[in-house]
Amino acid sequence: MNFTRLKLYHFPCTRSARVKWLLHELLGDDFDLEVVPLYDGAQYSPDYLLKNPNHNVPALEITLENGESTIMLESGAMVSLLADLFPEKRLAPAPVAFSLARMDYLQMLHFGTTWMDMMLWQIRIHTHLLGPDSDARTIDRYKNKFVQEVEPQLSARLERTGFICGDQFSAVDCVMGQNVLWAGAYGLCQDAIFSDYMGRLSQRAAFTSAFADMGDFTLAPPASKGAALASHFSG
Numbered sequence: 001m002n003f004t005r006l007k008l009y010h011f012p013c014t015r016s017a018r019v020k021w022l023l024h025e026l027l028g029d030d031f032d033l034e035v036v037p038l039y040d041g042a043q044y045s046p047d048y049l050l051k052n053p054n055h056n057v058p059a060l061e062i063t064l065e066n067g068e069s070t071i072m073l074e075s076g077a078m079v080s081l082l083a084d085l086f087p088e089k090r091l092a093p094a095p096v097a098f099s100l101a102r103m104d105y106l107q108m109l110h111f112g113t114t115w116m117d118m119m120l121w122q123i124r125i126h127t128h129l130l131g132p133d134s135d136a137r138t139i140d141r142y143k144n145k146f147v148q149e150v151e152p153q154l155s156a157r158l159e160r161t162g163f164i165c166g167d168q169f170s171a172v173d174c175v176m177g178q179n180v181l182w183a184g185a186y187g188l189c190q191d192a193i194f195s196d197y198m199g200r201l202s203q204r205a206a207f208t209s210a211f212a213d214m215g216d217f218t219l220a221p222p223a224s225k226g227a228a229l230a231s232h233f234s235g
Contacts, residue, residue: 016058021210076113083171
């Protein structure tokens, strides 16, 4: 059974941006988008919780040929699936047989959406979302870990090739590019090699479309909404 339509539930400059970027790479603007106003607490509404009990973005709604729909909740899984569904776009090594290229691609895709994500999320919530429950030691710990362990791995790759998995742009760069932007907002990934990398990525039309709403994002929720969010926020 095939699908007939894709709909992304999104909030600017969050993990959903990596999926939005890839959708623009694959489909142009031919997909549906619904913004979930996270700072208004819309992710905790009963209707949205039925779609995504994890009360976050992204959520990807896939409409099937029989009219039924299903939901994906993990951005890494979305990126992996979508890139494989459009092999003609050549954004992922083919999964038909073992290859070192496929192995490396999957390794970096999951490195970006698990290990890096975990560190960046801890830095973000303790800096801007946890309020009185924030812990400066956690921020310092993960910033140091990111600088000492993550940045050297990415730099070593970008010294050899133009993109994370080689000289050709791939779906992994949708993840890593968004992560480098995220890191940069917290004073990480400041070396020229990262700004050069982002310069290459920003020349892509799909990147421009994916981040056209960047001006609608602030790192911290408005003060008037912080208390209401804190009553729901669980980390």
